[in-house]
Amino acid sequence: QKEVEQDPGPLSVPEGAIVSLNCTYSNSAFQYFMWYRQYSRKGPELLMYTYSSGNKEDGRFTAQVDKSSKYISLFIRDSQPSDSATYLCAMRGSARQLTFGSGTQLTVLP
Amino acid sequence: DGGITQSPKYLFRKEGQNVTLSCEQNLNHDAMYWYRQDPGQGLRLIYYSQIVNDFQKGDIAEGYSVSREKKESFPLTVTSAQKNPTAFYLCASSIMASGNQPQHFGDGTRLSIL
Numbered sequence: 001q002k003e004v005e006q007d008p009g010p011l012s013v014p015e016g017a018i019v020s021l022n023c024t025y026s027n028s029a030f031q032y033f034m035w036y037r038q039y040s041r042k043g044p045e046l047l048m049y050t051y052s053s054g055n056k057e058d059g060r061f062t063a064q065v066d067k068s069s070k071y072i073s074l075f076i077r078d079s080q081p082s083d084s085a086t087y088l089c090a091m092r093g094s095a096r097q098l099t100f101g102s103g104t105q106l107t108v109l110p
Numbered sequence: 111d112g113g114i115t116q117s118p119k120y121l122f123r124k125e126g127q128n129v130t131l132s133c134e135q136n137l138n139h140d141a142m143y144w145y146r147q148d149p150g151q152g153l154r155l156i157y158y159s160q161i162v163n164d165f166q167k168g169d170i171a172e173g174y175s176v177s178r179e180k181k182e183s184f185p186l187t188v189t190s191a192q193k194n195p196t197a198f199y200l201c202a203s204s205i206m207a208s209g210n211q212p213q214h215f216g217d218g219t220r221l222s223i224l
Contacts, residue, residue, distance in 0.1 A: 008150060034212055043114075043200050043215035044153075051210065088152065096141075096160070097168065098213060100152030 003027050006101030015110050019076040021087050023101045029093035033065050035074045036088040079108045114216035116201050122224045131186045131219045133201030142184035143202040196222050
């Protein structure tokens with residue numbers, strides 16, 4: 001079993017929809033959680049960064065961490081075609097190494 | 111502009127050949143990383159460096175080598191010992207290697223076998 005599980009999709013939604021992207025993990029030592037957006041043939045771009053449990057909002061994006069369930073989510077409100085990309089979750093504990101999910105491919109249809 | 115520059119964008123390797131991928135950053139970050147990305151898989155760590163003249167193996171270091179002679183540069187050599195080198199290689203950096211510093215990525219080098 002992988003340490004971090006992420007549904008690969010693909011996920012297609014109409015423009016304006018609310019998108020929910022999720023990751024589950026098994027290592028209870030993880031305490032730093034990140035979401036990256038990766039466009040085709042580009043490097044990942046840091047979208048959200050949270051520490052421990054709770055919610056964090058930045059514009060149309062909300063990151064949610066539930067450590068008791070070992071579950072993290074990224075919500076995108078009012079989705080746009082420019083949000084079409086692969087979304088990667090990543091997490092780490094006190095170790096220096098990031099553990100990544102395999103990514104969810106999202107398409108927002110105009 | 112501050113950022114991480116990887117070159118070349120595309121690279122082809124012949125059988126038995128070593129190739130070197132360049133990574134340069136002007137963010138004044140101490141820590142630098144190399145990842146490999148394969149389709150349908152998450153990023154896997156090859157090597158990382160916390161400071162100049164120091165580097166550590168990641169999960170999949172076999173067949174790769176690195177050096178860190180300057181703070182801003184962390185080149186990766188894919189040696190002939192790496193039997194399956196075709197992948198997208200990503201370089202990243204962070205202010206420090208400690209847990210509360212996020213990593214920022216370059217735009218990658220796509221390596222293929224001729």
